[in-house]
Amino acid sequence: MTERTPGGCAAAALATAELAALAVIFLSWWGDTYFNWDPQHVGPRVGPYVQKMGGVAALAVVAALAAAVRRTWRMAWTQALIVALALGAMAGTHALGTSAHSKQQRQACNAGLAASYCTNAR
Numbered sequence: 001m002t003e004r005t006p007g008g009c010a011a012a013a014l015a016t017a018e019l020a021a022l023a024v025i026f027l028s029w030w031g032d033t034y035f036n037w038d039p040q041h042v043g044p045r046v047g048p049y050v051q052k053m054g055g056v057a058a059l060a061v062v063a064a065l066a067a068a069v070r071r072t073w074r075m076a077w078t079q080a081l082i083v084a085l086a087l088g089a090m091a092g093t094h095a096l097g098t099s100a101h102s103k104q105q106r107q108a109c110n111a112g113l114a115a116s117y118c119t120n121a122r
Contacts, residue, residue: 011072011074011078011079012078014063014078014079015078015079018059018082019085022053022056022085022086022089025052025053026049026053029044029049029093033097033100033101033104034100040108040112041104042101042104042108042113042115043100043104045097046093046094046096046097046098046100046101049097050090050093050094050097053086053089053090053093054086056082056086057082057083057086057090060082060083060086061079061083063075064076064079064080105117
């Protein structure tokens, strides 16, 4: 029978909280972007949401370094994995958000929005 190592439950709890934070940030952007039925709605820029994900990644880096100093390797590797996942989520969200924002700008301009980024004159 294997014994539990100290920090195993803490590593899982911290990783779960960080993954939940990433999911809430992504779903918040997704909801703000896609759940508005106004044809002239452009939606939010993705930048602030990606910055919040970067904050989660930064906290995971600090936790990984602190765990490495304390030689709790399970916690350090778990946090390194969270950093990698957060960076991937940031890249994916940025790509999706930039594409969705430009598409919604085009749709809003076609629906008659008079904004500075609308180049087609009606």
